[in-house]
Amino acid sequence: MLTLYTAIGSYHLTEKGLPLVTAGGHDCALDAHELLLWSSLAFRILTYQELKAEFYEKERELHILGELDFDYYLNRLTMRRLVASGRDCTGVDALYDLLGHLYLQPAPNSTAVKIVSFLKLTLSRRLPFRKALAVFHTEKLEPMEKQVLALLRHEMLSTAELIQCTEKGKTNIKDSNDLMDCLYQEGDCDCESIVTDCRASETRFPVLTAVANLYLKQQVTFQIL
Numbered sequence: 001m002l003t004l005y006t007a008i009g010s011y012h013l014t015e016k017g018l019p020l021v022t023a024g025g026h027d028c029a030l031d032a033h034e035l036l037l038w039s040s041l042a043f044r045i046l047t048y049q050e051l052k053a054e055f056y057e058k059e060r061e062l063h064i065l066g067e068l069d070f071d072y073y074l075n076r077l078t079m080r081r082l083v084a085s086g087r088d089c090t091g092v093d094a095l096y097d098l099l100g101h102l103y104l105q106p107a108p109n110s111t112a113v114k115i116v117s118f119l120k121l122t123l124s125r126r127l128p129f130r131k132a133l134a135v136f137h138t139e140k141l142e143p144m145e146k147q148v149l150a151l152l153r154h155e156m157l158s159t160a161e162l163i164q165c166t167e168k169g170k171t172n173i174k175d176s177n178d179l180m181d182c183l184y185q186e187g188d189c190d191c192e193s194i195v196t197d198c199r200a201s202e203t204r205f206p207v208l209t210a211v212a213n214l215y216l217k218q219q220v221t222f223q224i225l
Contacts, residue, residue: 002088002094004045004046004087006044007084032062034073037073037074045212045216084098085098096208101192102158105223144210145213147171147210148214154173157173158191158194160195162207162211165183
């Protein structure tokens with residue numbers, strides 16, 4: 001069996017410089033080890049062994065060795081719903097088990113955000129001007145990736161909902177009512193049944209690829225409701 005992990009939520013600092021992760025509409029404070037593990041998964045999808053090796057390597061590099069082990073922090077973040085996992089026999093099925101029920105939210109990438117990041121890199125971290133300019137670099141997107149972002153323009157959608165929208169030829173969701181009309185017209189249809197139905201859909205392959213690539217390109221974050 002293959003188990004995959006990723007981070008849920010988005011990271012930001014308070015006015016006092018305290019790290020917070022926002023997930024499901026709630027701000028969650030993290031201690032140093034929790035933040036180390038969560039940040040190892042931010043915009044990444046790793047196996048258990050990959051995550052464990054990176055956690056201990058960063059722990060040594062940062063000289064923050066603790067009394068508690070990796071599994072303690074992993075279980076804690078999982079219980080707090082700041083880390084998600086998916087498990088199955090094949091890579092694509094494990095990826096769907098991981099992402100099918102997670103909601104996608106476009107990552108903040110406005111010009112204002114990029115300018116602030118640029119100034120932080122040049123002034124606070126004293127990075128060379130040319131290297132700091134990399135913050136303005138835009139990843140080239142594939143057609144399916146653009147289609148996924150178009151569907152997310154007005155509403156957060158789960159990966160399973162994105163698969164269903166793609167199957168139905170839907171390229172734009174105007175609002176929650178539009179989503180309900182498109183996917184939830186049948187009386188027995190709900191979020192869980194859509195996740196189950198899409199598990200065997202052929203459309204899941206291109207959509208899963210697009211979702212994973214958008215996440216790795218830092219174009220979206222994963223959220224929970």
